[in-house]
Amino acid sequence: MNLADKFHGRNVLITGGLGFLGSNLAIKLVQYGANVTLLDSLIPQFGGNYFNISPVRQQVRINISDMRDPNSLDVLVQGQDYIFNLAGQVSHGDSMRDPQLDLGVNCVSTMNLVEACRKFNPEVRMLYTSTRQVYGRPQSLPVTEDHPTVPIDVNGINKLAAEYYHLLYHTTYGVRSTVLRLTNTFGPRQQIRSNRQGFCGIFIRLALEGKKISLFGGGTQVRDFNYVDDVVQALLVGITTDACMGRFYNLGSHKAYSLVQFVEILQKHCTFEIESMPFPDDKRIIDIGDYYGDFSRFSTATGWNPEIDLEEGIVRSLEFFRQHREVYWK
Amino acid sequence: MNLADKFHGRNVLITGGLGFLGSNLAIKLVQYGANVTLLDSLIPQFGGNYFNISPVRQQVRINISDMRDPNSLDVLVQGQDYIFNLAGQVSHGDSMRDPQLDLGVNCVSTMNLVEACRKFNPEVRMLYTSTRQVYGRPQSLPVTEDHPTVPIDVNGINKLAAEYYHLLYHTTYGVRSTVLRLTNTFGPRQQIRSNRQGFCGIFIRLALEGKKISLFGGGTQVRDFNYVDDVVQALLVGITTDACMGRFYNLGSHKAYSLVQFVEILQKHCTFEIESMPFPDDKRIIDIGDYYGDFSRFSTATGWNPEIDLEEGIVRSLEFFRQHREVYWK
Numbered sequence: 001m002n003l004a005d006k007f008h009g010r011n012v013l014i015t016g017g018l019g020f021l022g023s024n025l026a027i028k029l030v031q032y033g034a035n036v037t038l039l040d041s042l043i044p045q046f047g048g049n050y051f052n053i054s055p056v057r058q059q060v061r062i063n064i065s066d067m068r069d070p071n072s073l074d075v076l077v078q079g080q081d082y083i084f085n086l087a088g089q090v091s092h093g094d095s096m097r098d099p100q101l102d103l104g105v106n107c108v109s110t111m112n113l114v115e116a117c118r119k120f121n122p123e124v125r126m127l128y129t130s131t132r133q134v135y136g137r138p139q140s141l142p143v144t145e146d147h148p149t150v151p152i153d154v155n156g157i158n159k160l161a162a163e164y165y166h167l168l169y170h171t172t173y174g175v176r177s178t179v180l181r182l183t184n185t186f187g188p189r190q191q192i193r194s195n196r197q198g199f200c201g202i203f204i205r206l207a208l209e210g211k212k213i214s215l216f217g218g219g220t221q222v223r224d225f226n227y228v229d230d231v232v233q234a235l236l237v238g239i240t241t242d243a244c245m246g247r248f249y250n251l252g253s254h255k256a257y258s259l260v261q262f263v264e265i266l267q268k269h270c271t272f273e274i275e276s277m278p279f280p281d282d283k284r285i286i287d288i289g290d291y292y293g294d295f296s297r298f299s300t301a302t303g304w305n306p307e308i309d310l311e312e313g314i315v316r317s318l319e320f321f322r323q324h325r326e327v328y329w330k
Numbered sequence: 331m332n333l334a335d336k337f338h339g340r341n342v343l344i345t346g347g348l349g350f351l352g353s354n355l356a357i358k359l360v361q362y363g364a365n366v367t368l369l370d371s372l373i374p375q376f377g378g379n380y381f382n383i384s385p386v387r388q389q390v391r392i393n394i395s396d397m398r399d400p401n402s403l404d405v406l407v408q409g410q411d412y413i414f415n416l417a418g419q420v421s422h423g424d425s426m427r428d429p430q431l432d433l434g435v436n437c438v439s440t441m442n443l444v445e446a447c448r449k450f451n452p453e454v455r456m457l458y459t460s461t462r463q464v465y466g467r468p469q470s471l472p473v474t475e476d477h478p479t480v481p482i483d484v485n486g487i488n489k490l491a492a493e494y495y496h497l498l499y500h501t502t503y504g505v506r507s508t509v510l511r512l513t514n515t516f517g518p519r520q521q522i523r524s525n526r527q528g529f530c531g532i533f534i535r536l537a538l539e540g541k542k543i544s545l546f547g548g549g550t551q552v553r554d555f556n557y558v559d560d561v562v563q564a565l566l567v568g569i570t571t572d573a574c575m576g577r578f579y580n581l582g583s584h585k586a587y588s589l590v591q592f593v594e595i596l597q598k599h600c601t602f603e604i605e606s607m608p609f610p611d612d613k614r615i616i617d618i619g620d621y622y623g624d625f626s627r628f629s630t631a632t633g634w635n636p637e638i639d640l641e642e643g644i645v646r647s648l649e650f651f652r653q654h655r656e657v658y659w660k
Contacts, residue, residue: 099441157494164487172615285502
């Protein structure tokens with residue numbers, strides 16, 4: 001059975017459904033003929049907006065509510081075949097500036113979701129998008145799933161706790177979940193007004209604006225990158241693969257790049273200057289150094305492999321944001 | 331400098347100060363001449379009560395407030411030399427029945443505390459009492475601090491997150507903390523009305539009442555036990571040892587016992603029957619099997635060793651609770 005068949009006519013709930021990942025996923029699921037409900041709180045500084053789902057707006061159900069309040073979840077989870085739990089606070093810096101917000105949005109919300117499923121839909125399948133930030137500073141590279149989890153920011157701690165909730169409810173109550181630990185994801189519909197969704201988005205915006213890009217510490221830090229379409233594919237195959245249930249996996253890419261290399265690719269397509277500057281204190285203390293992950297465990301379980309290389313992804317992203325400048329610049 | 335000198339005239343805040351551990355610690359600190367403030371929410375089902383600190387009631391300051399509200403903490407942390415963060419929800423079963431309460435009391439409260447210290451008292455030294463429950467089912471015995479953390483109940487997840495908050499604020503902001511992972515602790519002032527503070531307390535009460543004690547699965551599960559005076563000593567040496575700051579340690583005992591052996595020691599001093607019965611479902615799913623911890627890392631760092639063996643501790647506990655039956659039975 002191909003992926004489209006697995007989702008055709010099925011009920012799917014996406015938390016954070018108006019956000020970067022959620023909207024890209026929703027568009028694909030509508031193509032597959034799924035009945036899609038998008039849950040989003042539209043907290044202003046986060047990434048959600050209605051434009052993100054404009055290609056499918058008439059084919060999805062949109063439900064605005066905050067997952068920190070359990071009541072709407074108790075209703076919305078009912079009858080769902082699949083739930084993609086993508087909602088969350090993802091900014092490492094914001095998690096240090098407002099740790100209680102991060103705790104509420106990442107921990108309290110996820111607990112409410114798994115509890116709602118335990119009570120009202122224990123047969124559902126869930127997928128939770130976590131982050132490579134749970135590992136903290138890599139002790140060895142590439143980072144495998146067996147690497148110790150020593151988070152160095154509040155976001156990493158809270159996302160790890162949320163992973164545990166999902167896996168605990170799987171093990172204890174049979175409410176199936178899989179967890180994917182995402183690395184730097186970029187592409188259309190990303191929030192690029194600020195660096196809250198990572199440096200990729202803000203670098204793309206600065207490049208398009210022709211503004212100077214500052215690289216902290218020389219920009220020699222190495223990272224891996226996934227274009228959003230590859231991540232959407234990972235979400236779809238992850239949630240439909242039996243062997244993934246109850247387990248957690250890294251995503252990742254075939255090749256890692258330094259931040260300088262990332263910016264140099266941008267420079268092939270836009271005109272802007274680069275400057276090197278020392279790390280500001282608040283960024284230095286939560287910087288993880290070099291990171292790239294080993295995604296072979298997920299690849300073996302599902303056959304997934306990222307297909308869009310960094311430059312191709314950057315070209316597609318630039319094209320999207322050039323077209324929709326007025327939406328994503330605000 | 332001996333321990334008494336280290337605390338004489340110093341300001342000490344104990345969260346959960348009217349509870350089992352907190353009150354025993356407070357009595358010792360008053361003996362040492364410390365200025366002690368006890369913070370407690372007195373949530374009815376938890377272990378706090380005024381009788382616990384009756385020997386020192388006139389020599390301590392008592393502050394009733396709930397740490398889930400950050401405001402009182404912002405005031406109370408100021409001027410403290412030491413903060414023992416002992417408050418929390420400790421019942422594994424309750425954490426499954428009301429996971430959001432556990433999340434609030436263990437995660438939100440601890441986050442509020444470390445934030446208050448970062449803002450208003452970054453020079454303080456803290457100690458957080460965690461639990462061996464963070465390890466989940468032991469993959470090898472004795473369990474060392476390097477054992478993977480795979481919690482099998484909500485309490486284990488939330489206590490682990492709270493550990494991480496303490497250690498993160500140490501590493502990132504220099505707000506010093508050490509973390510102790512306690513095992514089965516028992517002794518005077520324990521809450522023995524229910525099994526919320528573990529089976530030791532409820533077994534002691536049933537033994538004193540001459541009531542039948544039920545052992546699930548035959549009672550062959552192995553555990554290690556610390557008498558409360560030994561744990562108080564660990565708290566005092568842990569928070570005053572520089573080498574412990576930023577690190578986490580197991581407590582433990584020289585010898586492990588099965589639950590049957592524990593109950594047989596009780597039977598030497600009380601008359602009651604034992605029955606074996608299957609695990610109830612809600613207990614089976616969060617049972618960790620055999621557990622005993624390796625405490626050599628903490629012993630090496632501080633010189634701490636438990637001094638009161640299980641039978642001596644049981645004798646002392648029985649004597650205390652016989653005297654104060656009317657207080658702890660209610």
